[in-house]
Amino acid sequence: MKRIVSFITENFEKEVLESFEISSGLLRASNMTEDEIIEEISLSGLKGRGGAAYPTGKKLAQSAVFKSDVKYLICNADEGEPGTFKDRDLLKYDALGVFEGMVISALAVRATDGILYLREEYSFLIDELENILSQMRSKKILGHNILDTGLNFDISIFSGAGAYICGEGTSLIESIEGKPGRPRNKPPYTKEQGLFMKPTLLNNVETYAAINAIMKNGYEEFIKYGTEKSPGTKLISLCGNVNSPGTYEIPFGVTLKEIIEKIGNGVKNERNVKFVQIGGISGPLILGKNLDIPFTYEDFDKIDVSMGSGAILVVDDQTDILDFLDAVQAFFKHESCGKCTPCREGNRQLLNVLARMRKGIETESDIVNIERIAKTMKYASFCGLGQTAPTALLSAIKNCPEEIFRRGEQHA
Ligand SMILES: Cc1cc2nc3c(=O)[nH]c(=O)nc-3n(C[C@H](O)[C@H](O)[C@H](O)COP(=O)(O)O)c2cc1C
Ligand code: SF4
Structure with a gap:
């Protein structure tokens, strides 16, 4: 693990926790009002790190409005997006920081029941996660009247079954309720009627880790990194044909070229980059000639690219783009929940057409x-x-049609 900055990943190099003290961020939050905690997070400009980039402070404020005897707070560790593994590393190297972020958020919205929704493939982490949770209980960070704040809050772990759709908030909730993982109609929104129709706050793993780091260091330290519109740092999952793949914490504003060359130590076998896919398999392609773009929300917006979870898949010039797109569509055909026709049938039809295109017929x-x-x-x-x-397909058609339709002269 190589960090460019270590605002969120400060504890990544520490040994497995034998014992720990209550963190300064948590202590600070326990002495603040709900509004003060929410204000601190709002001032940091933090946006949700699960893909939709919704302002976290705003979500906390909206969630705090709904009062209930039972209020759920979910940490989304489904991380089913191929090429994304930063949440796994956060839970592996600093689960305490993630849990502390959940407790701070619970204090802000007065949640009672925390759930870590862990994808099945990460079950190997459960023993260590349970160990940390029981240590937190013994220090009264979890349980009855936590940190003498009057709030009763505990966290349990729910293991998902390994379906990509269960990373989507409402499908995740359905699956905890024991139903097939399929998305719900909205409204009602999760913050008002989520799990078992109770108010529910749902955030990504990295979002909670960032909340903890911001509370510990102050929002002023966070916004020293990044740009005005993309303040702070971001964990990226760098993968594909790079020499040094891995999870890295970067300040917003570094260009894709710098990420590949300086952080990833260049492309394997000194090949050229054909394209990078941003945000996982559901993301668009940026061609190798356009890598001078800074990694920020605003620069990506200009070229209609969503940052998603922060995955960066580097693909070299040996890859056939039709083979790549075939793999993408096969994944979605497999993962479609089948509820609606455009997705259920569309992925099948795209695969059929791609199969003919790959054969040149x-x-x-x-x-x-x-x-x-x-x-x-x-x-x-x-x-x-x-x-x-x-x-991915639409961005390939837009950016490099000659690669997609190159066998057109053989039309039947
Ligand atoms: C198909 C699909 C899969 C998703 N998978 C994840 C996931 O694995 N982890 C995650 O945090 N968010 C995932 N999301 C986004 C969540 O619905 C939700 O926006 C997010 O967890 C909210 O947290 P945040 O505000 O902290 O980003 C997914 C969304 C969709 C549509
Ligand atoms: S079929 Fe696809 S788009 Fe439709 S609800 Fe299911 S996963 Fe979502």
Whole structure:
């Protein structure tokens, strides 16, 4: 693990916790009012790190409005996005920081029941996570009247079954309730009627870790990093054809080129970058010639790219883009929950057309239909899975049509 900065990942090099003191961030939060905690997070400009980049302070404020005897607070550690593994590293190297962020958030919104929703593939972490939770109970950070604040709050671990759709907030909630993981209609929104129809706050692992780090160091320290519109630091999952893949904490504003060359130590076998895929398999492609772009929300917005979870998949010039897109669509066909037609049928149809394109036997109507199907999925699918399933394909059609339609002369 190589860090460029260590605002959130400060504890990554520490040995497994034998014992620990109550952190300064948690102590500070326990002496603040709900509004003061929310104000601190709002001033930091932190945005949700699970993909949608919703302002975290605003979400806390909206959640705090709903009062209830039982209020859930969920940490989304489903991390099913291929190429994304930063949440796994946070839970592996500093789960205490994540749990402390959950407790601070519980104090802010007066939540009673915390749940870490852990993807099945991360079950190997459970013993250590339970060990940390029981130490927190023994120090009265969890349980009855935590830190003498009058709040009763505890955290349990729920193991998911390994479905990508269960990372989507409402599907995740359905699956905890014992139902098939499929998204719900909104409204009602989760913050008002979430798990078992009780008010529920749901955030990503990195978001809670950042809340803890901000409370510990103060928002002023956080905003020293990054840019005005993208304050702070971000964990990236750098993977693919780079020499040094891994989880890195970077300040916003570093360019993709710097990330690949300086942090990832360049492309394997000294090949050239064909493209990078941003934010995991649901993300768009940025061509190798356009890597001077700074890693910020505002610069990505300008080119209609969503940062997603912060995954950066580097793909070298030996890769056939149609093979790549075939793998992307096969993943989505497998993971589609089947609830709505555009996604359930769209992914199947895209795969059929891609199979013909890879063989060079696509028809004229295939060329027209592939974009039509992709756009129908983007605009008509019920949830984010189907809406983003054609993102890589659409960005390839836009940015490098010659690679997609290169076998067009053989039209049947
Ligand atoms: C198909 C799909 C999968 C998702 N997977 C995850 C995930 O694994 N982890 C996550 O935190 N958010 C995931 N999200 C986003 C969540 O719905 C939600 O926006 C997020 O957990 C909120 O936390 P944040 O505000 O801290 O980002 C997914 C969304 C969709 C549509
Ligand atoms: S877009 Fe539709 S079919 Fe696809 S995962 Fe969402 S609800 Fe299910």
